[in-house]
Amino acid sequence: MSEVPEYLNRRRVLKALVAGAVGGTVGTLAATKLVHASSEVASSVTAKLPQLPKTPKNISPEMLAKDESFWAQVALNYDKVQGIVNLEHGYWGKMSKQVQEVFIAKTEMVNTQLSVYGRRHFKDDLAHSTNRAAQALGAENEEVVLTRNATESIHNLMRQYNNFEVNDTVLFADIDYPSFKDTMRWLAKTQNVEPVEVILPAQTNQSEILDIYVKAFDKHPNLKLMLLTHVSNQHGLILPVADIAKAAKMRGIDVICDCAQSWGLLDFTIADLNVDWAGFNLHKWIGSPVGVGALYMKKGSLEKISPYPGEIDPNNTLVNKRVHTATSNFASILTVPAAIDFHESIGPANKEARLRYLRNLWVEEAKKLPNIEVLGGEDDASSTGMGAFRIKGKVSLDDAKMLQQRLENEFNVFTVVRVGLASGCCIRVTPQIFISAEEIKQLILALKSL
Ligand SMILES: Cc1ncc(COP(=O)(O)O)c(C=O)c1O
Known part of the structure; x- marks a missing residue:
């Protein structure tokens, strides 16, 4: 495992640096140098x-x-709220303290300059942040463009797909x-084509999932x-994407391919997926500030996705013409290299195994409790750190909401209701590292008391 880069371990003194950078000298050579120096943030941070x-x-x-x-010891690198066991980390991730420091410094720099x-x-x-994301994904620089979230990436792929007949x-x-x-x-509806929904069992495994998809293809x-999801948001099921x-x-x-929940939760590179198009975010499991996604399009695969209007x-060679993000959070984008550095310093395989x-x-x-139904992967190859359960037979939204409330109010365990599975609603449980x-154990205690 590599060590944390030096700049992640120091506190910023950027305020003074940046204040001097723009104070009335914009346009001079000195200001130019200072602006540039501060955009490299944090090499001078000390505490x-x-x-x-x-x-x-x-x-x-x-x-x-x-x-x-x-x-x-890893946990010391994160600010954590006390007083509740938060097992709902599938919404968005958490910056480590070091990454947060970089983000604050970048925010100050951008807001000053x-x-x-x-x-x-x-x-x-x-370009530097984009290339860092591409490298971490195992993609070529020209195959990746940063977006604001996975939704922007996936929506553009869907809306700009131009090959329907x-x-x-x-x-x-x-x-x-x-x-x-x-x-x-x-x-x-808008393309006048037929929608088909495949239903997967509430508990399943890699070969069964593949079989269901192949049968649907033949039918x-x-x-x-x-649309193919790498890791399901409802219960953390891994699909055999490749x-x-x-x-x-x-x-x-x-x-x-929707990789919104998988990058950083699982240790993989883009080649492992065998897909031409995928959408990611970095604000869940990579630990970047909120507001960064990525769109991957394999070289040579751009023709069927029109440029953004x-x-x-x-x-058809430019992935960055598939999005038009316009003004977005500069500081979030600038913090991407720090977030990936931190993620890699812990080790993607170590994170996956811990979760x-x-x-x-x-x-x-x-699984030993007769009244509890665990959902998602039956085998290791199909399950991640994210999981889900419900009380057997209690599949309505009201049932799930009531259960979530009981966990929160009676046991101080925070989770979330998930909807959308054909088998019914559930409670998703998502720890972080x-x-x-x-x-x-607090959750186990609760489960035994339900
Ligand atoms: C499977 C899945 N896809 C897509 C998204 C959307 O991600 P984003 O909020 O980055 O657009 C989520 C968010 O929870 C998700 O879980």
Whole structure:
């Protein structure tokens, strides 16, 4: 495991630096230099922030996952609210203290320098952040463009898809993100094509999932475009994306892959997915500030996704012409390299293993309880640190809301209701890497009392 980069371990003294940068000298050579220096933020930051613990040598991620003292040290790098066990970290992630420091410094810098920074230097810094994201994904720089969130990335792919013909079909699944299912239904209506929804069992595994998709492909020979989710937001189920995408490609079906919940929760690179188009965010499991997503489009695959309305790309080679984000949070984008550095310093495989371990702690207990139904992956290959459950037979929205309230009010455990599964509503449980095994015990206690 690499150590945290030096600039992540120091506190900013940027205020003074930036204040001097613009105070009346804009346009001079001195100001130019200062503006540039401050856009590299934080190499001069000094006060103490927690250090990441060194990873013990020769220890597997699975073994390290059980080392509470190691993860307690990791947790020191995060500000944590006291008084409630928060097991709802699927909404958005958390910046480490170091990343937050960089974000604050960048915010101050941008807010001080405004257009002087924006017009002179942002383009280069945006390219730097984009390239860092591409590198971490294992993609080429030209294959990635930063967006504001996964929704922007996926919506643009859906709306700008230009290859429909009469009688075509589009496909999505009950485990997909509810808002994207709605967008697929809207797409079908506006493009005058047929929508098909695949239903997955409440508990399932990799081979069963693949089988269901392949049967759907064979049943709908006019299938042209499908939404495929890497990790379901409802219960953390992993889909065998590469295998499904292979079967789809063989039949000429185009795949839009939703990786909003997977990047950083799982350790993978884009090549592992075997898809041409994917949408990500960095504000969930990568730990960037809120407001950063990414769109991946494999080189040579751009033709069927038109440029964003008004953009021009005659040779279909420019991914950045597929979005037009306009003014967005500069500081969030500038903090991307720091967030990825921090994520990688802990180690993507270590994070994945720790989160799985925390899930298994409560799932193993829950499975012994006759009144609890655990949802999602039946096997390790199909499950992540994110999981879900409900009281057997209680599948309505009201049932799920009541259960969420009981967990919160009687047991001080914060979770969230998820809707959209064909089998009914559920409670999603999503620990983060700063959650301890002790905190998971609080959920187990609650489950045993329900
Ligand atoms: C599976 C899935 N897809 C898409 C999204 C949307 O992500 P974003 O908020 O970054 O647009 C989410 C957010 O929770 C999600 O869980």
